[in-house]
Amino acid sequence: MVTAQPSLATKIGKLELAFPTLMGSGCYGSGEEFAPYVDLSKIGAVVLKSVTRLPRLGNPTPRLVHTPAGMLNAIGLQNPGIEWYLARELHKYADRPCKIVGSVAGFSLDDYAYTCERLAARDEIAAIELNASCPNVASEGETFACDPVLTAKVVRAVRGTTDKTLIVKLSPNVTDIAVIAREAEAAGADALGVINTVRGMAIDVEAWRPRLGNVTGGLSGPAIRPIAVLAVYEVAQAVRIPIVGQGGIETLTDALEFFLAGATAISIGTANFTDPRIPVRIATELRDYLARRNLASIGEIVGKANVGFATAYQYGGDEG
Amino acid sequence: MVTAQPSLATKIGKLELAFPTLMGSGCYGSGEEFAPYVDLSKIGAVVLKSVTRLPRLGNPTPRLVHTPAGMLNAIGLQNPGIEWYLARELHKYADRPCKIVGSVAGFSLDDYAYTCERLAARDEIAAIELNASCPNVASEGETFACDPVLTAKVVRAVRGTTDKTLIVKLSPNVTDIAVIAREAEAAGADALGVINTVRGMAIDVEAWRPRLGNVTGGLSGPAIRPIAVLAVYEVAQAVRIPIVGQGGIETLTDALEFFLAGATAISIGTANFTDPRIPVRIATELRDYLARRNLASIGEIVGKANVGFATAYQYGGDEG
Amino acid sequence: MVDGAARVHATIVSERHELTAGVVVVRLYAPELARATRPGQFLMAIPPSSEAAATALGIYEAEGKHASILFFITGKRTRELAELRPGDALDVFGPLGNGFDLSTDARDVAIVAGGVGIASVLLVAQALVRAEARVRLYYGARTAALLVDAQRFASAGCELVCATDDGSLGHSGFITEALARAERPELILACGPSPMLRAVARVADELGVRAQLSLEETFACGVGACWGCVVPLVANSAQAPSFPPAELGGSDVVYARVCKEGPVFWADELRW
Amino acid sequence: MVDGAARVHATIVSERHELTAGVVVVRLYAPELARATRPGQFLMAIPPSSEAAATALGIYEAEGKHASILFFITGKRTRELAELRPGDALDVFGPLGNGFDLSTDARDVAIVAGGVGIASVLLVAQALVRAEARVRLYYGARTAALLVDAQRFASAGCELVCATDDGSLGHSGFITEALARAERPELILACGPSPMLRAVARVADELGVRAQLSLEETFACGVGACWGCVVPLVANSAQAPSFPPAELGGSDVVYARVCKEGPVFWADELRW
Numbered sequence A, B: 001m002v003t004a005q006p007s008l009a010t011k012i013g014k015l016e017l018a019f020p021t022l023m024g025s026g027c028y029g030s031g032e033e034f035a036p037y038v039d040l041s042k043i044g045a046v047v048l049k050s051v052t053r054l055p056r057l058g059n060p061t062p063r064l065v066h067t068p069a070g071m072l073n074a075i076g077l078q079n080p081g082i083e084w085y086l087a088r089e090l091h092k093y094a095d096r097p098c099k100i101v102g103s104v105a106g107f108s109l110d111d112y113a114y115t116c117e118r119l120a121a122r123d124e125i126a127a128i129e130l131n132a133s134c135p136n137v138a139s140e141g142e143t144f145a146c147d148p149v150l151t152a153k154v155v156r157a158v159r160g161t162t163d164k165t166l167i168v169k170l171s172p173n174v175t176d177i178a179v180i181a182r183e184a185e186a187a188g189a190d191a192l193g194v195i196n197t198v199r200g201m202a203i204d205v206e207a208w209r210p211r212l213g214n215v216t217g218g219l220s221g222p223a224i225r226p227i228a229v230l231a232v233y234e235v236a237q238a239v240r241i242p243i244v245g246q247g248g249i250e251t252l253t254d255a256l257e258f259f260l261a262g263a264t265a266i267s268i269g270t271a272n273f274t275d276p277r278i279p280v281r282i283a284t285e286l287r288d289y290l291a292r293r294n295l296a297s298i299g300e301i302v303g304k305a306n307v308g309f310a311t312a313y314q315y316g317g318d319e320g
Numbered sequence C, D: 001m002v003d004g005a006a007r008v009h010a011t012i013v014s015e016r017h018e019l020t021a022g023v024v025v026v027r028l029y030a031p032e033l034a035r036a037t038r039p040g041q042f043l044m045a046i047p048p049s050s051e052a053a054a055t056a057l058g059i060y061e062a063e064g065k066h067a068s069i070l071f072f073i074t075g076k077r078t079r080e081l082a083e084l085r086p087g088d089a090l091d092v093f094g095p096l097g098n099g100f101d102l103s104t105d106a107r108d109v110a111i112v113a114g115g116v117g118i119a120s121v122l123l124v125a126q127a128l129v130r131a132e133a134r135v136r137l138y139y140g141a142r143t144a145a146l147l148v149d150a151q152r153f154a155s156a157g158c159e160l161v162c163a164t165d166d167g168s169l170g171h172s173g174f175i176t177e178a179l180a181r182a183e184r185p186e187l188i189l190a191c192g193p194s195p196m197l198r199a200v201a202r203v204a205d206e207l208g209v210r211a212q213l214s215l216e217e218t219f220a221c222g223v224g225a226c227w228g229c230v231v232p233l234v235a236n237s238a239q240a241p242s243f244p245p246a247e248l249g250g251s252d253v254v255y256a257r258v259c260k261e262g263p264v265f266w267a268d269e270l271r272w
């Protein structure tokens, strides 16, 4: 007995989205690049490529390697810097038929706070995502997002600069992501992005050298999906703020894994490189799925893979 | 000008291997199971399924899920316990035409030390691998291999019980694997196994529950190869003891990535489930590769992906 | 019950038929495999592209120099196998596992097959007919078109009872409903999806007949090395693995490997 | 030079030929794509199985209602594309990138193609012949069999100079050696493996002729969104991306996207 059309709307802090699909930072440009292939009014939001205080040339080439069911990238945050971005780029995004989320990166607390404040002040920007997977020059290049104390500091630093929704994107390259998630929540994050890429490397066995100019890179795509689903599941148990699940989502089934694990919205990155129609296809199929199960909204599936654990699996045990 | 046949022999501590190929713990039984399909005299060693002090039923089912370019497993160390193992099982392995490496797991320092001492005392066992990816009941189930202090303790505990080669298998589920590697080396490890499986999860979106009886499992196969190659590369810079590289090795090219990253031997697990002939095929092709390049031994390629970094890539940069 | 005959076979495809859309039979030139196979055993097909795990498939036919496999195209591995054409090479290893236990010498046997389960029961049906037992095949599928090769069993000498979910042929509903209402056999052998096998176990229990179920689980190694494909079994079952011993664990259930101790288990010994 | 015409095209395979072992041409019914394509542009082929990134392929032919692609089977994606048969569907998006710059109005043009580079130069050769320029094709490959479709260029009105690594046809050695010794053209256009393109750049420099090189890099998005496919370019090149601006970075080199600012670049503006 299907009644009304199920709603795909979702809310991430104050950010209201008509569709629960964000396009991953760094994978989707400003949306314009994909506009000829997909109806942007049918996606929730584009997360812009991360921007930094100063312009960056980016990493030496090669910057991409394809790996089994995934890819490594090491772009190195090539971007024109916040001033040029605000002065000459951002106004072009004003008429996108979907929401625009800014992404902020940096190499010091000051960097982050400055860039976030400048960016968040702009009307084109509906929310801010904090990409804290950068090395902190003040502490021997330790990655902000890999240390609970640095995470808390950087979240507090940017939190003070804007009232807009702040999504803190977590790195999976940590011993216990729940610890970091709790720090980010306590420091004022409105939502968490789970996960950023997994660190990896590939070697050219003919030339005897790394395949990436930067030596190491970030692994994305279906290969990391099981890692990402677990991260969302563990973070969902640890915090009360919403989660944007991401890492290898290509199909409706993949998307459902993330919702059931505890995500309130999903982000799609690498799959756009397979077929730009994937985000809209997932949204359409998601609506059908909800209708078939007579569910009114995606809220009804978020975190539901928890139900019945205790009864379904009575033994203890562990991996290995 | 190819002279003699290149040698595939390698040495891991005192363990001398005719072939640089170990069969991953838990993936190869005792070798007997694969003997009809592969000539065991052409592989270096079988690492036995991890054994514990007490018998273990193992995890509830399902225990396996296939994922893109990989699989999740949560076997839960099903094994008969060390006593039964020694009394009724181990003697059967005496006449294997390859070396046999024992693998020890446990839930306390005492467990590990006891099991290792009993196992290592047996002649059938050429070396010991320490599987420290188990929860420590004394510290709220913290995984030994994910904490530098616990790693040091467990390595010291087993080191005292045997003079045989001790390979400490590292978990990739940590913020900085080099830190753990250095602790293991300082505590007396003769070699390091890099890497064990990556934690992950998959959800059944029809039944709305985890696909594994144990909820979470370990990801293996080609999907994790870039993660493993980087781990080997980073550990090789951090320690001086040999490394057994593993994680998604299926072809000669994959194997070469690990040698070039710094591994002295490789371990093959999941690939045996695709084609049991893979380990011997890799060894054969490896010999051809060395011959073609006029190299006398694999020692000549170990860690060589480092050469020329400084000149080839002059810019700094980072992932993202 | 030993698989001492198991080895890698470099086979060549000699025929390939699509019985109905999405259901394929591939006939392999594989003399040693055909000779070594006992009813209910399976093989592992090494993927031609080497990009996924080997696929467990029942050995459908084995006679003379040929063995065949029958499969439904359900995912990427069977899609790849479906592309095989006569003359193509396919490496497989096997035969593996323990087949059906025919030592009971039952003279009146009901075989229950659901969907792709049909692939694992032709050889046992043939063996029973050869041994002059009465063989009734209870064969269920979603719809008539998916009752593939039913005629084959009839000509082999089986009595045929069919059921379809949509009522397009035979009994409308589950095949186990037909089994429950039928004359009580001496032995039941079954292969099919897990819900069907559970229903077979219930019906067998009600009828007071023992049943052997050929199970399907996700496999990794297929040869007993990884302990991934297990099912819970009563500890004192003759099929319980000697390793690990239940007596030490203090449990009355042990996990047995479908690939090694199975794939066929006595229904009344399963604790699933 | 804008790609305002780019969109997703649901094409149908109308022909498929294997020119020589491992080299395939697939002709697509794709009227809008054929119409919109300019010489030197490429498309992204969406993998029929959706299990890998889309594949960048030069648009080989574009006339009437058909466009075609020509590719070497080198990996899993081209292996899958090679399985396409007439009647199959293939979704692609494009045309993408900037083609060759023919605004120089050169009357004597040397086109250099190595291996699969041939796929990106037929349209430009045809356009130049149509514009009544003299067109010489310098075509190199490992061996004679891999000099695919050379006759096609001859009948299109090109003068043909071939080279093979093994000497089985034409000049024995690199095609750039033949180019270096030939009569000086007004313009060089080249597509092929990177070592060949570097050699073309050297020869062009020696001859004092400008050259346009169609580059190949590993792609992800193909549409300029990910900044993964870049090459270093002099900052004041007309093709330098406006974003990020070199003046702010204080660098005389910028990274330009092969998919967006390219794939064709002036050799003397590259800093690789």
Ligand SMILES: Cc1cc2nc3c(=O)[nH]c(=O)nc-3n(C[C@H](O)[C@H](O)[C@H](O)COP(=O)(O)OP(=O)(O)OC[C@H]3O[C@@H](n4cnc5c(N)ncnc54)[C@H](O)[C@@H]3O)c2cc1C
Binding pocket: B066, B067, C042, C052, C053, C054, C055, C056, C057, C058, C059, C070, C071, C072, C073, C074, C075, C076, C077, C078, C079, C116, C119, C120, C215, C216, C217, C218, C219, C263
């Ligand atoms: C003892 C036994 C006998 C069997 N006999 C038959 C038989 O005779 N006929 C028959 O049709 N089936 C049989 N099966 C089932 C068969 O082995 C497979 O499970 C399945 O039907 C074919 O695999 P697939 O990848 O095509 O599709 P599915 O297993 O349905 O897989 C769907 C998707 O899941 C993923 N996947 C699942 N498993 C794997 C894996 N191992 N490696 C990589 N990816 C995977 C892939 O992405 C695939 O696209 C038998 C199973 C067992 C255990």
Ligand SMILES: Cc1cc2nc3c(=O)[nH]c(=O)nc-3n(C[C@H](O)[C@H](O)[C@H](O)COP(=O)(O)OP(=O)(O)OC[C@H]3O[C@@H](n4cnc5c(N)ncnc54)[C@H](O)[C@@H]3O)c2cc1C
Binding pocket: A066, A067, D042, D052, D053, D054, D055, D056, D057, D058, D059, D070, D071, D072, D073, D074, D075, D076, D077, D078, D079, D116, D119, D120, D215, D216, D217, D218, D219, D263
């Ligand atoms: C602008 C441009 C135009 C081109 N035009 C042509 C052309 O006309 N004809 C032609 O033949 N080639 C062309 N190429 C090259 C082509 O795009 C591919 O790089 C390659 O030749 C085909 O991919 P493949 O996966 O079959 O093999 P390879 O790229 O050789 O890949 C080998 C293996 O690497 C892995 N791999 C590599 N890339 C990917 C990926 N993106 N996704 C998933 N796995 C991957 C796979 O495992 C694959 O099996 C062009 C490239 C560019 C940039």
Ligand SMILES: Cc1cc2nc3c(=O)[nH]c(=O)nc-3n(C[C@H](O)[C@H](O)[C@H](O)COP(=O)(O)O)c2cc1C
Binding pocket: A024, A025, A026, A027, A049, A050, A073, A075, A077, A103, A131, A169, A195, A196, A197, A219, A220, A221, A222, A246, A247, A248, A249, A267, A268, A269, A270, A271, B320, D220, D226, D228
């Ligand atoms: C080419 C590329 C560039 C990326 N750049 C950024 C970036 O600038 N900032 C960021 O926060 N994440 C970046 N990411 C990470 C993605 O936004 C996403 O979190 C990750 O790839 C996992 O999702 P996926 O598997 O769907 O791609 C990038 C990913 C890719 C593949």
Ligand SMILES: Cc1cc2nc3c(=O)[nH]c(=O)nc-3n(C[C@H](O)[C@H](O)[C@H](O)COP(=O)(O)O)c2cc1C
Binding pocket: A320, B024, B025, B026, B027, B049, B050, B073, B075, B077, B103, B131, B169, B195, B196, B197, B219, B220, B221, B222, B246, B247, B248, B249, B267, B268, B269, B270, B271, C220, C226, C228
């Ligand atoms: C089914 C399965 C069981 C495993 N059991 C163990 C184990 O008991 N002890 C252990 O140290 N590692 C175990 N591993 C990890 C492997 O030995 C190996 O380190 C890991 O799978 C990565 O290598 P691979 O990708 O080649 O499989 C297991 C892996 C698999 C797939």
Ligand code: FES
Binding pocket: C218, C219, C220, C221, C222, C223, C224, C225, C226, C227, C228, C229, C230, C257, C258, C259, C260
């Ligand atoms: S599949 Fe490995 S033990 Fe059965």
Ligand code: FES
Binding pocket: D218, D219, D220, D221, D222, D223, D224, D225, D226, D227, D228, D229, D230, D257, D258, D259, D260
């Ligand atoms: S491939 Fe993404 S910018 Fe070129």
